[in-house]
Amino acid sequence: DTAVSQTPKYLVTQMGNDKSIKCEQNLGHDTMYWYKQDSKKFLKIMFSYNNKELIINETVPNRFSPKSPDKAHLNLHINSLELGDSAVYFCASSQEAAVNQPQHFGDGTRLSIL
């Protein structure tokens, strides 16, 4: 069974559209994350949630809105997509929001804006 699963794997859409990416983890973890990886492979955290509560919110445009209906799910909704949003988005989870906890990553969602 996949531990952290994201859907869709690929997403191609036009500028100005609204889209969502879903993430689910079956590890029983309390904390979930969204990361953005740009074309140069640079990886940066966007958000983290602990037990459905937002705990990290980096400098991300408010067009990006995470939603956590329960602690096993963290979805990412993006409004008014822009060319610069093209990237691979990774969901991750960890047992708890602690310094030395390893994070488990999904396989990523490649978002391409036309």
Added chain:
Amino acid sequence: GNSVTQMEGPVTLSEEAFLTINCTYTATGYPSLFWYVQYPGEGLQLLLKATKADDKGSNKGFEATYRKETTSFHLEKGSVQVSDSAVYFCALSYNTDKLIFGTGTRLQVFP
């Protein structure tokens, strides 16, 4: 602020060669340090970690030692295989669970 610096890639090696990927960090205290690996088309996987000075993390033949005096966490492997070809990320976390990643180093191993 806290940051991680990795050697630029790609690193190109022949099978069975010795690997070193350099990583240095800047942090206000004593962070936890990690190496993650990303195989083509996949997400990141934790390779190894060290949470205090002089700790050595090891996994799958890879090793890295937390060196406080040089603020380094270099990744090494004695004999690489073609299957080790991937992008390797050094990362730290300090005071929070937020991971700060280096820019990644691509390793290409040829038979």
